Amino acid sequence: MSFYKSDLAKVHDTGFGDFARKASEQLLPYLQSRGIVGGTVVDLGCGSGIWAERLVAEGYRAFGVDYSEAMIALCRERVPTGVFLCASLLTAEIPPCQAVTSMSECFNYLFDSENSTLSGFQALFQRVRSEEHTSELQSHSDLVCRLLLEK
Numbered sequence: 001m002s003f004y005k006s007d008l009a010k011v012h013d014t015g016f017g018d019f020a021r022k023a024s025e026q027l028l029p030y031l032q033s034r035g036i037v038g039g040t041v042v043d044l045g046c047g048s049g050i051w052a053e054r055l056v057a058e059g060y061r062a063f064g065v066d067y068s069e070a071m072i073a074l075c076r077e078r079v080p081t082g083v084f085l086c087a088s089l090l091t092a093e094i095p096p097c098q099a100v101t102s103m104s105e106c107f108n109y110l111f112d113s114e115n116s117t118l119s120g121f122q123a124l125f126q127r128v129r130s131e132e133h134t135s136e137l138q139s140h141s142d143l144v145c146r147l148l149l150e151k
Contacts, residue, residue: 005070010074012071013047036099037059039097040061040063041055041097041100042064042099044065044092045106046064046072047066049075049079050078052075052082056079062081063095063097065088066086066089069086072085089102
């Protein structure tokens, strides 16, 4: 299971990492404003671990999920204390956490041929929102989440 091989993972990390860095400048204060100042934060589509690195630097625990083994390898190099799972974000087990986040384009790809249906996304969002141990879902795709649940 590998969407990004190691060469493309490195190119993505180097060439597009600023998106995650800049997004973290907005997302971290948002979490803090909601009283989420520690604990585990899940990152769906964690890429190379840039957001996870920021979370750990700020005192959070990072749990990342990505479909690419090469991206997960970069995560583990960047954030040795993080927990990273190579799996589909649509079916991964989400641990007890304070927030579930996602940034960049992971919801835009038909990356998981077994689960890339509308119902797969609906099931993910429903599961995340219904988890008693999860207090937030914050994503650039939050509007999509609300629309999917309304269907």
